[in-house]
Amino acid sequence: MATPAVAVAYSGGRDSTALLHATLLAARELGTVVHALHVHHGLQARSDDWAAACEAQCVRWARRGLPVVFHLERLALKPRRGESIEALAREARYAALERMARGAGCRLVLLAQHRRDQAETFLLQALRGAGVAGLAGMPHSFERSGITWVRPWLDRPREAVEAYVRRHRLRFIDDDSNADARFARNRLRLKVWPHLLDAFPDAESTLFDAARWAGHAAALADDVARVDLAACMVGSGELDVAAWSALTPARGRNALRAWLRERTGRAPTAALVEQLCRQLPDARGTASWTVDAAMRVERYRGRLRVVAPRAVVGERESRLSVVRAGRHALPGWGGTLVATRVREGGLPRASLVDLELRERVGGERFQLGPHRPARSLKKQFQSVGVAASERDAPLVFSADGRLLFVPGLGADARALAAPGEPQFALMWIAGDRADS
Structure with a gap:
C-alpha cells in the first residue's frame, strides 16, 4: 500500500x-x-x-x-x-x-x-x-x-x-x-x-501549559453546551428562552455562546453574549439584538433565532404566471414560489395564470379557514406565530385583485378551488433554502 x-x-x-x-x-x-x-x-x-x-x-x-x-x-x-x-x-x-x-x-x-x-x-x-x-x-x-x-x-x-x-x-x-x-x-x-x-526563564513552557489547560477547559465547555442545548433547542435550531433561563448563569452563558457560534458560523463577541444574558430574561414580545450588518438575533414568542436578510437581487417581480407544477424563482423577493398539483385544498389553476405580486401595505384582509372571519393580516400573522422578520414575502393576488395566497398563512379560504376542479397548492420558500 x-x-x-x-x-x-x-x-x-x-x-x-x-x-x-x-x-x-x-x-x-x-x-x-x-x-x-x-x-x-x-x-x-x-x-x-x-x-x-x-x-x-x-x-x-x-x-x-x-x-x-x-x-x-x-x-x-x-x-x-x-x-x-x-x-x-x-x-x-x-x-x-x-x-x-x-x-x-x-x-x-x-x-x-x-x-x-x-x-x-x-x-x-x-x-x-x-x-x-x-x-x-x-x-x-x-x-x-x-x-x-x-x-x-x-x-x-x-x-x-x-x-x-x-x-x-x-x-x-x-x-x-x-x-x-x-x-x-x-x-x-x-x-x-x-x-x-x-x-521568568520558564515563561515559554509555563505559558504553553496554560494554553493546554485552556484547551481542556474549552473542550469541557463544549461538551456541557451540547448537553444543555439538546434540552433548550426547539424547531429548526431556535432556542427556547424559558428552558435556557432555567440553566445556571455560567451554563446559560456557555450554552448561549455555543448556540450563537453554531447559528452564525463564528464566535460571538463577549459584548453580545453579556447583553443577551442581561436582557433576554426580561424581554417581552418581539425584541432583537444586532450581531453585525448582515445578521441579528430576534426573540419572538419565547424563542430566540438568528435572522439574516434574504438575498435580494434586482427589482422585485410584480407579475407571475403559474400554468404547471414547479418552482418559480423570485430573486427580487429573495425566495421561490413552489406550485404543487393537488386534488383538494388548492387554488384554481385558472386563477393562477395571471398573478400580481405585491408588498403588504396595510388594510389587507385574509380568511384563514372556511367559516372563519376575514381579519387583518397583522392579526392573522400573530394568531399563527409568523414573526415580523418573516412577513416581507410577496402577497399573491389574482388579476382581478383578489388576495389568493400569503406566505406563512397559505391560501385564502375564500379563493379555494371547488371539488374536482384542477388546482395547485402554493408554498413559499425564503432565502438560501430556495436553492436546496
Missing part, C-alpha cells in the same frame, strides 16, 4: 525550512513524496526573491535524492483601509495552502509552529480579552474541508528548531518584516519577550 502524499507549508523561514527538511528525510525512508507549498502574498518587495529562493532550495534537495515537489501560488492582496493585514494574509494563506494541497492530492498538511509560537499566541489572546477558546491557542491538529492540518512541533521549544538548523547547516530566509513593530506579534517578540524571559 502506497504511503499517502504529505504537504508542508513552506515559507522559507527558519521554522518551515527545518520542518520541510526533517519531513523529507523521513519521507525518503518511507518512499513517499513531500509537496512544499509556498504562498507568495505580494505584500513585500522581496516576495519574488523569496519565492525564487524556496524553489531553488527544493531543486537542490531534489538533486540530492530528497523526494520534494515545489508548489507556488501568487496572491494579490489589497487590504482595505482599517483592515488587519495580519488577519487578511493569514486567511488568504490558508485558503491558498488548501488549494495547492488539494491539487497535489494531499490530505495532510504540516505546519511549523512550535512552543514559543503557542506561548506568544496565549499572551496575545489574553491581552485581547479572549475566553478559554481563544486562550487555548493553536490546536495540535484540526480538519477542514477534508484536509488534516498538523503541527508536529507544537510542543517543541524554539531552541530545538534552532539546533536542528545549525546541525544540518540549513539556509533560510530572514524576513525583514519580522522587525516591523506595527504588527502585534512582532511587538511582543521584540519588546516584551526579552524582558519576560529575563524575569
Whole structure:
C-alpha cells in the first residue's frame, strides 16, 4: 500500500525550512513524496526573491535524492483601509495552502509552529480579552474541508528548531518584516519577550501549559453546551428562552455562546453574549439584538433565532404566471414560489395564470379557514406565530385583485378551488433554502 502524499507549508523561514527538511528525510525512508507549498502574498518587495529562493532550495534537495515537489501560488492582496493585514494574509494563506494541497492530492498538511509560537499566541489572546477558546491557542491538529492540518512541533521549544538548523547547516530566509513593530506579534517578540524571559526563564513552557489547560477547559465547555442545548433547542435550531433561563448563569452563558457560534458560523463577541444574558430574561414580545450588518438575533414568542436578510437581487417581480407544477424563482423577493398539483385544498389553476405580486401595505384582509372571519393580516400573522422578520414575502393576488395566497398563512379560504376542479397548492420558500 502506497504511503499517502504529505504537504508542508513552506515559507522559507527558519521554522518551515527545518520542518520541510526533517519531513523529507523521513519521507525518503518511507518512499513517499513531500509537496512544499509556498504562498507568495505580494505584500513585500522581496516576495519574488523569496519565492525564487524556496524553489531553488527544493531543486537542490531534489538533486540530492530528497523526494520534494515545489508548489507556488501568487496572491494579490489589497487590504482595505482599517483592515488587519495580519488577519487578511493569514486567511488568504490558508485558503491558498488548501488549494495547492488539494491539487497535489494531499490530505495532510504540516505546519511549523512550535512552543514559543503557542506561548506568544496565549499572551496575545489574553491581552485581547479572549475566553478559554481563544486562550487555548493553536490546536495540535484540526480538519477542514477534508484536509488534516498538523503541527508536529507544537510542543517543541524554539531552541530545538534552532539546533536542528545549525546541525544540518540549513539556509533560510530572514524576513525583514519580522522587525516591523506595527504588527502585534512582532511587538511582543521584540519588546516584551526579552524582558519576560529575563524575569521568568520558564515563561515559554509555563505559558504553553496554560494554553493546554485552556484547551481542556474549552473542550469541557463544549461538551456541557451540547448537553444543555439538546434540552433548550426547539424547531429548526431556535432556542427556547424559558428552558435556557432555567440553566445556571455560567451554563446559560456557555450554552448561549455555543448556540450563537453554531447559528452564525463564528464566535460571538463577549459584548453580545453579556447583553443577551442581561436582557433576554426580561424581554417581552418581539425584541432583537444586532450581531453585525448582515445578521441579528430576534426573540419572538419565547424563542430566540438568528435572522439574516434574504438575498435580494434586482427589482422585485410584480407579475407571475403559474400554468404547471414547479418552482418559480423570485430573486427580487429573495425566495421561490413552489406550485404543487393537488386534488383538494388548492387554488384554481385558472386563477393562477395571471398573478400580481405585491408588498403588504396595510388594510389587507385574509380568511384563514372556511367559516372563519376575514381579519387583518397583522392579526392573522400573530394568531399563527409568523414573526415580523418573516412577513416581507410577496402577497399573491389574482388579476382581478383578489388576495389568493400569503406566505406563512397559505391560501385564502375564500379563493379555494371547488371539488374536482384542477388546482395547485402554493408554498413559499425564503432565502438560501430556495436553492436546496
